[in-house]
Amino acid sequence: MRVGIGLPSAIPGRDPRLLIDWARQAEEAGFTSLGVIDRVTYDSSEPLVALAAAAAVTSRIRLVSMVIIGPLHNSVLLARQAASLDALSEGRLTLGLGVGARREDYEAAGVDYRRRGHILTQQLARIRDHWEDGRVGPLPVSAGGPDLLVGGASPAAFLRAARLADGYVHGGGPARSFAGAATKVKAAWEDVGRPGSPQLWAQAYFGLSDAEAVNSYLLDYYRFAGPFAQRIADAGLTTATQLTNFIRAYEEVGCDELVLLPTIAELSEVERLASIVNR
Amino acid sequence: MKIAVVGGGPAGLYFSVLMARSGGHHVEVFERNPPNATYGWGVVFSEGTLTELAGGHGGLFEDLDKALVRWSTISIHRPEDTVRVTGQPFAAIDRKSLLSILGRWALLHGISPNYETEFQPGDEMGFDLVVAADGINSAWRRRFPETFQSEERVHPTRYIWLGLEQALSGFTFVFEPTPAGLFQAHAYPYGPEESTFIVETTEEAFQASELAGATEEQSLRFGEKLFANFLAGARLRSNRSQWLRFVTLRSQRWFRTEGVPVVLVGDAAHTAHFSIGSGTKLAMEDAAALADALVSYPHDITSALVTYEVNRQPPVARFQEAALDSARYFERVSNLMELPASTFAFNLLTRSGRVSYLDVERSDPGLVAEVGRSASPDRRLAVPALTPLTLGGTLFRTRLVGPGGFALSEPIAVSLDGRRFPLQPTKVDGDWEGIVLTHAGPRASCRPPESGLDRPLLTGGWETIAASPISYTALHSASRPLTSGDIERVIGDFVEGARGAAGNATLLVIDAAQGNLLASFISPLTNHRDDEYGGSIGARLRFPLAVISAVRDVWDGTLAVRFSASDFARGGISEDDAVHVARAFAAHGVELVEVCGGGAVAEYEPPYRRGYLLPLASTIRLRAKVPVLVGGGLNTLDDANTAVGSGRADLVRVGTV
Numbered sequence: 052m053r054v055g056i057g058l059p060s061a062i063p064g065r066d067p068r069l070l071i072d073w074a075r076q077a078e079e080a081g082f083t084s085l086g087v088i089d090r091v092t093y094d095s096s097e098p099l100v101a102l103a104a105a106a107a108v109t110s111r112i113r114l115v116s117m118v119i120i121g122p123l124h125n126s127v128l129l130a131r132q133a134a135s136l137d138a139l140s141e142g143r144l145t146l147g148l149g150v151g152a153r154r155e156d157y158e159a160a161g162v163d164y165r166r167r168g169h170i171l172t173q174q175l176a177r178i179r180d181h182w183e184d185g186r187v188g189p190l191p192v193s194a195g196g197p198d199l200l201v202g203g204a205s206p207a208a209f210l211r212a213a214r215l216a217d218g219y220v221h222g223g224g225p226a227r228s229f230a231g232a233a234t235k236v237k238a239a240w241e242d243v244g245r246p247g248s249p250q251l252w253a254q255a256y257f258g259l260s261d262a263e264a265v266n267s268y269l270l271d272y273y274r275f276a277g278p279f280a281q282r283i284a285d286a287g288l289t290t291a292t293q294l295t296n297f298i299r300a301y302e303e304v305g306c307d308e309l310v311l312l313p314t315i316a317e318l319s320e321v322e323r324l325a326s327i328v329n330r
Numbered sequence: 331m332k333i334a335v336v337g338g339g340p341a342g343l344y345f346s347v348l349m350a351r352s353g354g355h356h357v358e359v360f361e362r363n364p365p366n367a368t369y370g371w372g373v374v375f376s377e378g379t380l381t382e383l384a385g386g387h388g389g390l391f392e393d394l395d396k397a398l399v400r401w402s403t404i405s406i407h408r409p410e411d412t413v414r415v416t417g418q419p420f421a422a423i424d425r426k427s428l429l430s431i432l433g434r435w436a437l438l439h440g441i442s443p444n445y446e447t448e449f450q451p452g453d454e455m456g457f458d459l460v461v462a463a464d465g466i467n468s469a470w471r472r473r474f475p476e477t478f479q480s481e482e483r484v485h486p487t488r489y490i491w492l493g494l495e496q497a498l499s500g501f502t503f504v505f506e507p508t509p510a511g512l513f514q515a516h517a518y519p520y521g522p523e524e525s526t527f528i529v530e531t532t533e534e535a536f537q538a539s540e541l542a543g544a545t546e547e548q549s550l551r552f553g554e555k556l557f558a559n560f561l562a563g564a565r566l567r568s569n570r571s572q573w574l575r576f577v578t579l580r581s582q583r584w585f586r587t588e589g590v591p592v593v594l595v596g597d598a599a600h601t602a603h604f605s606i607g608s609g610t611k612l613a614m615e616d617a618a619a620l621a622d623a624l625v626s627y628p629h630d631i632t633s634a635l636v637t638y639e640v641n642r643q644p645p646v647a648r649f650q651e652a653a654l655d656s657a658r659y660f661e662r663v664s665n666l667m668e669l670p671a672s673t674f675a676f677n678l679l680t681r682s683g684r685v686s687y688l689d690v691e692r693s694d695p696g697l698v699a700e701v702g703r704s705a706s707p708d709r710r711l712a713v714p715a716l717t718p719l720t721l722g723g724t725l726f727r728t729r730l731v732g733p734g735g736f737a738l739s740e741p742i743a744v745s746l747d748g749r750r751f752p753l754q755p756t757k758v759d760g761d762w763e764g765i766v767l768t769h770a771g772p773r774a775s776c777r778p779p780e781s782g783l784d785r786p787l788l789t790g791g792w793e794t795i796a797a798s799p800i801s802y803t804a805l806h807s808a809s810r811p812l813t814s815g816d817i818e819r820v821i822g823d824f825v826e827g828a829r830g831a832a833g834n835a836t837l838l839v840i841d842a843a844q845g846n847l848l849a850s851f852i853s854p855l856t857n858h859r860d861d862e863y864g865g866s867i868g869a870r871l872r873f874p875l876a877v878i879s880a881v882r883d884v885w886d887g888t889l890a891v892r893f894s895a896s897d898f899a900r901g902g903i904s905e906d907d908a909v910h911v912a913r914a915f916a917a918h919g920v921e922l923v924e925v926c927g928g929g930a931v932a933e934y935e936p937p938y939r940r941g942y943l944l945p946l947a948s949t950i951r952l953r954a955k956v957p958v959l960v961g962g963g964l965n966t967l968d969d970a971n972t973a974v975g976s977g978r979a980d981l982v983r984v985g986t987v
């Protein structure tokens with residue numbers, strides 16, 4: 052299993068330029084990918100812009116969105132942006148798309164929340180078309196375009212992943228819940244007769260220098276989850292032992308790449324995490 | 331903290347005992363009925379639950395332990411055979427004894443329930459938390475529908491809860507066919523001279539037996555007469571017993587924190603069909619988890635309630651899923667009556683997907699050996715999925731199809747316009763044991779599947795044809811409906827395809843699944859024709875059957891057809907129609923049916939999980955009496971052994987990933 056690290060692009064109060072040094076260090080430390088999350092109604096950097104900045108100062112590390120809330124975007128422009136970034140990074144982009152979980156993001160962007168699943172399904176096909184047809188420039192450098200991942204937990208999401216994406220990105224939780232989702236993704240792949248096998252990605256939050264800061268960030272970020280925010284905050288990985296056990300558990304259930312998302316906007320977090328992961 | 335517990339059932343009392351023992355909080359229990367007013371018979375506990383109860387409260391468990399009846403067999407009776415399955419440890423207790431033990435321990439911890447006292451919404455003033463343990467008809471749950479977002483599903487079968495004046499030797503299922511339909515009893519001992527005896531049947535059999543207006547006495551006599559052979563003179567008892575329909579209740583949320591917080595436990599939050607006997611177990615586990623959470627967060631009710639819900643939702647959801655599978659099994663068990671005794675027993679044990687071949691092998695190796703013999707053509711000792719099977723001229727060395735088993739080709743298009751994508755082969759190429767022939771119909775003219783399915787070609791595409799002028803996705807243009815000329819030509823193309831396959835393989839599979847050309851005629855979602863090829867299922871089948879007959883005439887080998895037995899979408903093909911389709915195939919010389927699902931439309935809701943197509947496959951195999959191949963989240967030899975050993979499928983497509 053490969054281990055990646057998230058960019059500090061959605062932590063309020065950060066120095067917006069921190070992610071540049073962060074990206075450089077992450078690559079040096081041997082992480083295999085840099086991840087970004089998407090949330091419109093929150094103090095966070097636009098995910099593809101953040102990845103573009105990271106692309107400029109790195110050369111090997113993969114750049115992954117997990118996930119961009121696709122239906123909020125115009126498909127042509129999203130395809131164009133992703134293709135540009137893919138070219139700029141010499142084929143290092145993996146584009147994860149999902150429907151997201153927050154109605155306010157749809158209200159802010161003026162998109163009908165009830166049509167989100169249907170929009171995403173169409174969008175996946177359209178984006179691929181643009182990448183292959185070249186009518187909308189530029190062409191991505193990756194053959195056929197960057198790999199696509201789909202997130203979500205409904206039957207429709209698994210079907211969507213199998214029909215139109217290259218893999219699945221899990222939304223977080225214990226390894227057991229990841230394993231359950233992976234079984235469904237594989238069943239979907241087999242069901243629709245899609246060749247090959249799905250890439251399986253996962254994510255979790257970490258913060259090593261200050262457990263209290265991890266807690267208060269996650270409580271704030273997940274305020275929309277109401278009383279359940281505390282539960283999500285409690286699952287943040289704050290010690291070496293927790294991280295090691297978590298990584299091992301995910302490895303055992305067949306995860307291809309686990310991306311650890313930051314909760315503290317301090318550069319030292321990269322090194323701290325690396326020293327645990329590389330042990 | 332002052333806690334009001336509504337309901338003196340297993341959930342309310344056990345919670346109160348645990349809470350009172352931990353001290354700190356003040357607990358008051360309200361029960362609308364007088365003490366010992368409860369009725370009902372025995373409740374079942376598994377070994378796992380008992381271990382948990384022992385860990386929860388040692389003293390209470392000791393009392394319980396003394397009152398438990400334990401057994402380790404399941405007996406399965408049909409008119410002509412009886413199978414005893416060993417290695418199934420369970421225990422049961424009289425519901426009255428359970429409640430009186432719980433009540434005694436409540437008193438020992440200083441709680442005396444307020445009996446004959448209603449506690450309704452509006453009575454919560456002065457309390458910091460309301461624990462709604464008020465059963466399935468919970469007034470507290472109903473008071474806040476937008477918070478709890480509950481959903482009730484009424485099951486189609488009828489059941490009546492009776493007692494038997496005799497201790498059975500273990501869990502017992504009795505199946506009694508009658509001219510009106512099949513009845514089954516679910517029975518188990520719970521005291522020195524008593525057993526629970528639940529009788530269940532389908533709505534049709536219930537009506538045909540004229541039980542609709544039956545009095546308690548009439549139902550009792552009916553049961554005694556029906557099960558006379560099994561009862562051998564023993565009497566049944568009733569206690570306000572009536573014929574009911576089970577209701578499965580699910581709730582999205584189990585608590586609210588606005589105003590005085592309210593939390594649901596036990597039947598107030600969820601129910602699980604009685605055929606896996608776990609309502610009381612779940613209620614008591616809820617109670618323990620809630621007490622635990624409140625002890626862990628003595629000053630933070632919200633965190634306690636979140637912890638409780640997060641810990642309990644997943645196991646309860648798993649149980650409910652298994653219970654639904656089990657309920658579904660009993661709705662359709664009359665289909666299984668022709669299975670050999672050991673296969674029938676093994677099928678019953680594996681009904682809820684929680685028990686597999688390996689599990690049964692551990693608990694009762696003798697049964698598994700018999701199951702293997704039944705699957706084996708010469709009744710040799712064998713592993714079910716590794717036994718050979720001959721269908722027509724084709725020998726399947728094992729029951730596995732796909733990697734490591736019987737080699738089936740990728741779909742080969744019968745004509746250029748039937749290709750899904752330009753490089754799809756139209757000629758047999760390579761070494762296969764079976765060859766699949768397809769015409770992609772409305773799904774033709776797309777880009778290669780490596781980069782996603784159903785993406786029409788930008789250039790170099792061709793006109794697609796289908797039953798009706800529908801676009802497969804918003805990116806497709808509408809297909810052209812087949813003319814009578816097209817119909818003749820496509821029949822000819824399939825015949826040519828079959829001729830081309832001759833000599834290359836012994837099995838030919840015709841693809842009528844997943845929205846491809848023949849499938850577009852079968853599904854009511856995609857066939858809107860008003861000529862002789864549209865309308866009733868008979869008419870929608872006319873064209874696929876014409877293809878099959880024409881191929882049958884020229885193909886000497888074994889003939890198979892794959893089709894989508896469910897569209898997994900509203901308005902899709904019904905189960906009865908799917909059985910009709912399989913029967914019609916068999917009547918036209920088809921020797922094997924592959925059961926698939928979905929694909930008629932691009933967006934559907936497939937219930938993906940391990941073996942999600944098995945119930946459909948089983949229904950078709952047994953009702954249409956045709957050998958069945960099925961896949962769907964079946965990846966291990968254990969999965970295949972369970973599917974084949976239980977008679978749900980003849981052949982299993984093992985996962986490609």
Ligand SMILES: Cc1cc2nc3c(=O)[nH]c(=O)nc-3n(C[C@H](O)[C@H](O)[C@H](O)COP(=O)(O)OP(=O)(O)OC[C@H]3O[C@@H](n4cnc5c(N)ncnc54)[C@H](O)[C@@H]3O)c2cc1C
Pocket residue numbers: 336337338339340341342360361362363372373374375447448449450463464465466468469491528595596597598604607608609610611612613
């Ligand atoms: C046919 C059948 C067979 C079953 N077999 C089994 C089995 O084998 N094993 C098993 O574990 N379970 C079995 N069950 C399920 C079991 O009966 C319930 O799941 C279990 O009793 C739930 O416990 P509870 O405490 O949540 O609710 P209940 O036992 O329903 O208790 C609720 C209590 O609340 C009281 N109450 C309600 N409203 C108020 C109010 N407003 N004020 C005051 N008091 C109130 C009621 O009088 C009642 O005493 C079976 C059920 C059925 C229908």
